[in-house]
Amino acid sequence: MRRRPKILAALAAVALPMTVVGVSSGGPPPAAAATPSPSGVAAEAFRAASAQYGVPEAVLLAVSYAESRWDDHQGKSSTSGGYGPMHLTAVNPSTSVDLSGGPKQVKAESLNTLYTAAKLTGLDPVALRNDTAANIAGGAALLADYQRSLKLPVGADTSAADWYGAVSTYAGATDRTSAAAFADDVYTILAKGAARTTNTGQQLVMPALKVTPAKAQLARTALPAGPARVTAAESAECPKQLACEWLPAPYQVTAPGDYGNHDLADRPKTGKIDYIIVHDTEGGWQGTLNLVQDPTYVSWQYTMRSSDGYTWQHVKSDDVAWHAGNWYVNMHSIGIEHEGIAAQGATWYTEALYRNSARLVRYLAAKNNIPLDRAHIIGHDQIPGTLPTTVAGMHWDPGPYWDWERYFDLLEAPIYGHSVFPVKAGSIVTIKPGFADNVQVITGCNSDGTCTPQGSNFVYLRQAPDDAAPLVKDLGLRPGSSASTTQVSDIGARAAAGAQYVVAERSGDWVAVWYLGAKGWFKSPASAPDAFAKPGLVVKPKPGKTTVPVYGRAYPEQAAYPATIPYQTVTPLQYTIGEGQAYPVGDASIETDYYRAVTFDGVPPNDHVQVLGKDRYYQIWFGHRMAYVRAADVDLKPAF
Template sequence: MGNTARVPRLTAVLATVAAGALALGTLPSNAAQPPEPTGSANLAEAFRTAADRYDVPRELLVGIGYAESHLDGHDGKPSQANGYGVMHLASNPSNKTMSEAAELTGLGVETLAKDPGANVLGAAAVLDAYADKAGLAGSARDDLGKWYPVVAQYSHSADGPTARLYTDEVFRIIGTGVGAAGVSTAPKKVTPDRGKYAKVAPLGTRTPSSVAAVDYPGAIWNSASTSNYRAGRTSSITHIVIHVTQGSYAGTISWFKNPSAQVSAHYVVRSNDGQITQMVAEKDTAWHARDANPYSVGIEHEGWVDQPSWFTDAMYRASAALTRNIAERRGIPMDRNHIKGHSEMPGNDHTDPGPNWNWDYYLELVNGGDPNPPEYNFTTYGSGVRVRSAPSLTASVVTTLPGPTQVFVVCQKQGDPVTAEGTTNNWWAKLRDQNGFMSNIYIDHPAAQLPDVPVCT
């Protein structure tokens, strides 16, 4: 998707809220004096403050924030579903968490959208209200598993399976822990109390009809709303278009199922493991690239164009296998003239997949190449470790890991699997604990490219 041309701008949100007597800068007559926004200087403190003020577990808030945004507010720019900030406070026909947060906190919409601390506070207020309505009180609030239905409600997903997809991801993140944007949580084993969602089949449960519906055997079938695409084609398929969702995987799937969205894509690819959901049959015209819709297949990739941590190796490889399959079946040349970014298609003003998408690596994979295995360089980044893929040190960032102030360097061979932030990759080196800290590890690389880093031999 790339930019915000498809969805209402913040002004539309302000108008919506103003219509509900919550205009920017004003308070409802019965509102208490709003708390001061926590600001963006210390996101970790913002999560602690919000958790304490609204009696919502901090791990839950961080898990939702990481699932929605990797803890990045994107300077107040909206998602594909008109959601804002670290916690994705939204304003669309099916999700009104932004106006709810404004009413509950007394904070203005622009502050909630653009101030990360206020955004976290607003989300905590909404979750608190949902928990009260669900009867979650007292010591039960300390049991993370009992928050499952509340998180599912917060997602405002299009249906039960999509709500479960969203909420399962939040609880997966809680289980693996988070280390990003100066915020960290330890891995916490939680048994979700799914309530009514226990009877909902997880998205991806294959049935004979769903298997028959997909064009790509590796995909899960989950149809977009018929209001968001056109049956049939007016042109033969000659191009494959690469998109970035500007939002989460579950959120994008839910948005494409929302009749008011008026957008869709044929496929959506998940960041952490490369799971693929097909939402529009290739024989039909998805609404993803304006003038190019009639002759193209659209593939959305979970994430944001300005945040390369979403572009994992698992995503690249899964997407490349899908693109190769489409190209081979449809006789499409596997080159940059026929596999293009959304921003390169005629009649579009979008920016995706953006400068962080590694086209050279992607096309190599599409055409059957394999770095076997790719090298990774671990370099210090603030209080953590940023992982970049070789051969170019400007290639996409795979993830950010918590790290110490003092740097420990341990050189190890590639090949051992490591799990970090919920992602396991067999091409990473193994991370070892050093006196309670995560090691800072460097793998063999040309010293000339990074002269201040010791060379592993």
């Protein structure tokens, strides 16, 4: 579906033609590829490289898509030191040693494929970094070289099925598990096909090509097997396709009467798991691993590396990690830390990170019966404060540059984006603004107060249907009367991809939704909509109630607590739902409970025990964050 750009013309990306550069010959070019080829200027570089180096064009396209989705990043490297659509690397090997007991020293050539490609092609490394066609030629030369080293046939007319070994080698992985995961992704892309407009405006189409890859070729690569498992009890809970190891967070006494850094539990018996939370580390992976091994620090279940999606598990899923900043959410969630910095966005959130994170989340969701939707697979930025005083201090990662639409495509649960139902007052709408061309004005990322223009995952909400109108207010983040801002960390006026709201009214191209107890306006013309209507349930104040309180947790009523366990006060947040307003229900079957865990290695019935209440709550979409309302205060009704 076409998406309109959201950036001023002065900031619009310029589409640069992709020129074909001269490449050194490794012999006469093979016959043209037999598979269907895409059309357009950009595609010519793939055709030329395929013919010159004897790599099937479909394989070359699929490897590039798996590495970069065909983007060239305009000469800038990824955090793993990769350049261009083929992600040719130029990295200092000493920076890639895993000190935690994971993958050891990576071979220098796998970290410096850009220089290997320069030797194979005769092209200048500067050209390989900056010129897209040269970069594609370098990637093709590498694949052909890997194929020859495995003593396998080379030729543009060879079967794509016979390149599995070379493709797995291209991953630069340190073990067979990681290499196979990359190759399997490439062949999945081949089977499905792909079509995309790149960051420079080039249109590429790769027709679907179903082949049965020769996976036995993986044995020719001489890569070691995946991460060693210490014992069955200590093995990581990960899908077998994911390179993953157990690196435990310490559960130990740190001082008299104090301990860290998580709680033992027996979920789902002591509380079902409802959410998987996407975090970013705000730093490098090694420092993050050091922190989670500190018994005086907090914890989370998994850490994932940006460059390749390599994963460490620290806390078992049936135990409670301290990661969400909200004990109720901790009780019911699994936290995944992704190496990255929210204000820098796409330079950290690599294709490998997205793919392996989605692979892990699919596994965890299936294992714990968690729905694959944006009410249950959530960002840290969606977690509500527990009390009015904690709202302003809640986190905002993974930030505006995490591509939720791409992520849910990889989860095989695409964010709703159909035009079956009209967008009108009373209907539920799902936000889906696109990503690459949804370049919103964001400030405060860099030292000069700017942010590099790039795709973002949200639309701004305004106080009136006017581009010049101030952004909506968030009383929790800005207790005064001031409007929200465009600061990268200010989520007060953002409706993110996959979020749901109830339409309050419509005026031409503008749509108003109920948001934090007031109307928030965004532009969504019928010709290029950013919101799509869908059926669902909403909550409305019961008749006679002028306001309904909103909560950051669903704790039990006082009568549910035994005399030996202190009552956890149920305190509403500073927001309310007004008469006539409505909000979508994210989950109508959450547990009203409190997991009591306040001492080291505590013993039931007074510690390490779940207190269950009878006072029902609903999880709702409220602002940028989720919230909870008491069922006794609202009516549950279908949207219309």
